[in-house]
Amino acid sequence: MIELLLKKDVPKLGKTGSYVKVKPGYARNYLIPQGLGVIATTENIRLVEIAKKRMLQQEALEKEQLKDVAKDLQKAACNIEVKANEDDTLFGSVTYDLIAAEYNKLGFNCVKADNLKLEDPDVYPIKSLGIFPIEITLHEDVVAKSKVWVVKEQESGE
Template structure:
């Protein structure tokens, strides 16, 4: 006769029932980490639990997940505030880039997002090429307003001056 450890949670139920589990990892076509989902007992017992993809959704686990979500929201709020401060500083700055151009003002090359990001980084702003949202490469001399997306909730603009290179 096998003895069952009293601390071990099992998933039971009939073939028609569903059980609540807490996802420990993202599972395709089921949910994201931290979500509580309902699945058939066999799926939970034979796949999700043994592979560590989920755990039984006890009241204690549900409370811990809610506390964790609240902490994540607080951290996100602080990050958004920092991004807003950085966006405000970037909007007050203008970038000047030199490029070789012909007499009509057409560039021999082009200015692209990494060029703008590099100029902003050298000025002390933490900006990557992914943050710079250009509709296309800049191919002429002039002043451009370029969108910078630091976060999904934080956008700003920077003035980019493309001037002829000094010979």
């Protein structure tokens, strides 16, 4: 077994800066060539600690920026116009991809479909008109609550 110091997070192995013991072939053929780990020497430990501090500072800065975006998201409302029949039943449905695309049109490029979750999961996908509260996870510690307004598309003949 070889003791390595991880330079980056490796799923199912460890986080940046942690010491791991791995088989020599795994270290030599994958972790070291991919830049994921280095042999645990005092110099490498010092360099990884410096990189880890830099990464934590960068993450803290990004988190603060995302908190500002979350405040703006809570003020914003996403309006989605859809075709519906006389009974206000949608032709099709509103999915997370469509909601994310609408938020992106509003200038919130950090909103991704994978980070959306309706507060009432039983209504997904949305198949009716109405107002739907939604949670947008921007970071594991930053969650914004907003609303999606599903409204009937106005016909051009009116």
